[in-house]
Amino acid sequence: MEAQEIKIKSYITKYNNEKKALISILQDIQEEYNYLPQEALKIVSETLDIPLIDIVGVATFYRAFSLEPRGKHLITVCTGTACHVRGGPKILEKFEDMLNIKAGNTTPDAQFTLETVACLGCCAIGPVVVVDTNYYAQTTIRNVDSILKRHRKEEKENEAN
Amino acid sequence: MIKLIINGLEANAEEGWTILETAKFYGLEIPTLCYNEGLSTYGGCRLCLVEIGEGSKAKLVSSCTYPAEDGLVVRTDTKRVIETRRMMIELMLSIAPNSKTIQDLASKFGVKQVRFKIRNEECILCGLCVRMCAEQMDGRAIGFQNRGHKRKISTPFDIKSEVCRLCGGCMYICPVCQLRCQGPQADTAVCNACLTMDPTCLDYYDDLQCWMYDAGRCGTCVREEPEKSDRKEQSTKQ
Numbered sequence: 001m002e003a004q005e006i007k008i009k010s011y012i013t014k015y016n017n018e019k020k021a022l023i024s025i026l027q028d029i030q031e032e033y034n035y036l037p038q039e040a041l042k043i044v045s046e047t048l049d050i051p052l053i054d055i056v057g058v059a060t061f062y063r064a065f066s067l068e069p070r071g072k073h074l075i076t077v078c079t080g081t082a083c084h085v086r087g088g089p090k091i092l093e094k095f096e097d098m099l100n101i102k103a104g105n106t107t108p109d110a111q112f113t114l115e116t117v118a119c120l121g122c123c124a125i126g127p128v129v130v131v132d133t134n135y136y137a138q139t140t141i142r143n144v145d146s147i148l149k150r151h152r153k154e155e156k157e158n159e160a161n
Numbered sequence: 162m163i164k165l166i167i168n169g170l171e172a173n174a175e176e177g178w179t180i181l182e183t184a185k186f187y188g189l190e191i192p193t194l195c196y197n198e199g200l201s202t203y204g205g206c207r208l209c210l211v212e213i214g215e216g217s218k219a220k221l222v223s224s225c226t227y228p229a230e231d232g233l234v235v236r237t238d239t240k241r242v243i244e245t246r247r248m249m250i251e252l253m254l255s256i257a258p259n260s261k262t263i264q265d266l267a268s269k270f271g272v273k274q275v276r277f278k279i280r281n282e283e284c285i286l287c288g289l290c291v292r293m294c295a296e297q298m299d300g301r302a303i304g305f306q307n308r309g310h311k312r313k314i315s316t317p318f319d320i321k322s323e324v325c326r327l328c329g330g331c332m333y334i335c336p337v338c339q340l341r342c343q344g345p346q347a348d349t350a351v352c353n354a355c356l357t358m359d360p361t362c363l364d365y366y367d368d369l370q371c372w373m374y375d376a377g378r379c380g381t382c383v384r385e386e387p388e389k390s391d392r393k394e395q396s397t398k399q
Contacts (some may be wrong), residue, residue: 011174038318041317051295051301051304051323052301052317052324053301053302053303053316053317053322054301054302054304055317056306056317056318057305057306058306059308060306060308061306061307063309067254067318076264
């Protein structure tokens with residue numbers, strides 16, 4: 001825990017211990033751990049002198065933050081109106097089948113987290129699937145397998161390197 | 162000194178007063194729910210809505226947050242205001258039909274039906290407990306979490322907070338979770354108990370102390386008392 005505490009405090013000092021930098025600090029923690037650990041939030045609360053409940057309020061307000069551990073890759077399937085019409089729910093269903101989890105959950109091996117989003121603002125290329133920072137346009141059920149394979153492969157390559 | 166017109170009457174307000182405070186000073190009644198004198202204003206329940214401005218520019222504002230301004234024309238009981246208040250009460254009733262505070266408001270404003278899906282929740286998100294905890298008790302143990310339809314009031318991580326002293330201030334001030342409405346028609350959303358109820362208290366308490374905080378004020382117990390005692394005497398005679 002010691003090392004973790006020092007790390008989190010370094011994120012806070014990066015922003016000169018300023019209260020207004022709370023969201024930036026939480027973003028850094030989220031990037032490091034892929035979620036916001038309770039201990040981390042307590043350290044932030046003590047160091048910045050912000051009540052813990054206010055930090056939790058911010059952390060639960062924004063979708064970008066998660067209090068539950070997330071997988072290494074975040075798969076976001078758009079189920080907004082345009083993507084819904086073009087078959088978004090079927091793609092989501094296929095992802096759920098392939099990964100054997102429900103939307104909003106993480107695979108047991110902590111590789112993938114599956115989430116839905118209401119609209120990404122790029123309806124023209126729907127149905128849209130976003131994996132981490134890669135956008136997949138006009139996805140079909142057939143593409144789902146290759147998308148997953150590609151990211152699994154990347155993972156293996158990273159490990160080999 | 163600020164000069165404004167409330168319901169056609171000239172009113173003087175001190176610097177920094179809200180419309181609600183000014184109206185209260187002049188004895189005009191504006192219903193409130195999420196407002197408490199000892200706490201900061203929130204403007205969440207929309208019961209204290211009043212109409213300001215004239216003609217097509219007239220608009221509804223929450224009087225608990227709107228500062229008194231020079232030359233402001235305020236109307237506290239127009240048809241539009243009352244209709245809107247009724248709607249707000251109806252919406253709140255659909256969330257928490259068991260709250261006596263809200264049922265009393267419904268009786269007072271003649272809300273006879275609830276056209277929305279009954280949710281039977283124990284929170285209307287008025288934020289009184291959050292402000293009570295932070296401002297009066299200096300606790301900051303509870304607060305709003307999530308957003309949209311998932312918004313709720315809870316402690317961090319939904320476990321007992323380290324800063325909570327179990328003072329009970331949040332429960333004391335809550336208009337929903339403490340005072341239960343136990344009207345005769347508990348299965349319907351609107352009980353209108355205070356209008357139609359036979360007093361149940363006389364059957365339980367000899368000292369006529371009312372178990373409902375304000376119910377004695379409506380006078381139903383006093384009115385019904387002799388009749389009830391007559392009935393009791395008859396039954397004992399038989």
